[in-house]
Amino acid sequence: MKKIALVLILLGIVCIPDSLLAQSEPDDIALANDEFQNSFYESLLQKGIENYDKAITALEKCQKLQPNNGTVYFEMGKNYLAQKDYLKAYDFFEKATQIDPKNKWFWVGMYDVCYETKNFTQAIVIVTKLVEFKKEYKEDLVSLYMNTQQFDKALELINELNDTVGKSDLRDTYKSQILRDSKYQSAEKANLLDQIKKYPKEESNYIALIFLYSESNQDEKAQEIAKKLETEIPTSGWAQVSLFKFYLNNNDGNNAVKAMNLVLTSMKIDNKIKHRLLNEFLIFIQDKPQFDVDLEKAISYFDNDKEVKVAKEIGKFYHNKKNWDKAIQYYEIHLKSNPEDMETQLLLLDMYIEKQQFDILAKKAENMIEVFPLQPQFYYLAGLANNQLKNFKKATVILETGLDYLVDDGALEINFNIQLGEAYSGLGDVNKKESYFSKAEKLLKQKK
CATH class of the missing domain: 1.25.40.10 (Tetratricopeptide repeat domain)
Known part of the structure; x- marks a missing residue:
């Protein structure tokens, strides 16, 4: 039998599953006689050339000769699955698992049918069993929980996998979807607090928890976590992003400047967030000239920003506020490095008309x-x-x-x-x- 399987593989006619190879020794398969062997070989040959009806006929002969051979039922299921006869395919795969519940591939056959028919509820039952064979099937289980809207179970499993095998983009996407519903946020806050205790140097857990507290208007708790992050990771720009907002709310301009400068020098923080901070700072200081020098320094961090010309935008901000002197100041800063920007030149000249x-x-x-x-x-x-x-x-x-x-x-x-x-x-x-x-x-x- 092993020779037959090897010949078929070499000819590229058929791919033998692990389950069959695992049972291909004479003692495992226990072939009754040459008739069984010939019929089984014929079924593989016919399946390889997509003659599924003939393959099934050959397997029916095998079934009569060895009615308790799980591999025969498994092969019957594969042929019916190829014909999209899902009900019969599932029945034969299930019979195979009843004969030999320790054969992973028999369960995989049932899972394939559930997947093809989008029967995700039943798929959960099968995959829960498959997890016993291979832990990686927990990833499938997460997706199945999402498809069946069992978000509490999905979130619990996501956190378990994040803790044991690390994060993944797909699980992060699922988690974001779940946490849009506030009823799941309490459990996630508790999980993140636990993660922070276990891994105090893992920045992402602090960031996620600060975000959740901010979203639920728990500003004091968000500030508490931001300060804890600052203590554990003094170089964290993300801690300063959160603290910056608290300083502005408390009218603490000096500390806001310190936080902003740390954020603007961070390579980890996206420019969009930096622009947002600068805009908030600009609004905060529009009637506080003592921070003009700090604003100019902040602008210098964006000298190489090709997407947004910060000094020009600040000039427009003051232009709209009819603060002509400040508008002139920032238009001129922009024009030092962009002298051929005709639009800004015209805006600047308009200021001299106003004055x-x-x-x-x-x-x-x-x-x-x-x-x-x-x-x-x-x-x-x-x-x-x-x-x-x-x-x-x-x-x-x-x-x-x-x-x-x-x-x-x-x-x-x-x-x-x-x-x-x-x-x-x-x-x-x-x-x-x-x-x-x-x-x-x-x-x-x-x-x-």
Whole structure:
């Protein structure tokens, strides 16, 4: 029999299961006679070429010759499973386990049927048995508990596996799903407290517990765990993430700065969290100028951030708050390393209009014309500034030059004509003044 199995494997006709090989010695299988051996061989051959009906016929002969041979029932189950006759397949696999309950593969056959038919409830019964053969089946059991919404059992088993074999991405995903329901959070808090006692240097347990306490508005307990984490792992940036918020809530700006700086230097903490902390700090200090230096230092940590230009965003924050001086300060910080950012250059020039600092506006706008000679916005701003400074002749030259670069921008074209009208008015040229104001009025009517 072993020779037959070996030949079939070498020919690639069939794959013999471990259960069959384990029983392939003459003493194990106890072949009744050559007829049984020939029929069994024929069943394997026919199954290998997907003639399942003929394979079943051959196995029925074997069954009559050896009615208590579990391997025969197992092979019958495999053929019916291949034909998707799940009821018969399950019956034959189950009969095989009744004959030889210690053969793992017979139970696997039953599990295969349950999996194919999505009978997860029955699959739990089978997999619970399979765990006795191989502990790794506990992973399957977790998924089955999730599919049958037995979340308490799933959570208990997840924690057991996390403790004994380590965490996995799939189990972490399952756990997150379970803990969305607050009724399971108490058990998880108790588990995490136990894990912290057993493994005081495992940072992830503290982080998870801080999150759960924060989600359930148990801020004092969250702070207690954060301080415990800080004590056990002084370099933990995650402890500072939690403590930072507590310091802000307690109006403790100095300690908030210390916590924030530790977070911003941590390589373990995602930039999104760092940005969030910086935004919270920005809101906290908007009426506390004593922290301006700390804000500038915090911004420096983001110098190489390609996704978010932090200084620019802070400039916009103060811009919206009409704090022109602070907006100018942070726009200029951004422009030191990004001088060709035209949007920020325009935002900066807008600040000088708000502050009525037309001498600075004229100088900076004219400099920008040299950097961006094809951008009409800078010609317009330079013209506007020179008009305010009563440099009317210079204004007309700049504005008329800028008009040549204007394309499909109706609003800006109206403003150009208004400023040209103002410039010629200042020069005493009534005809040109009326001509440009008339163009502006006509364009305005067309826009409406």
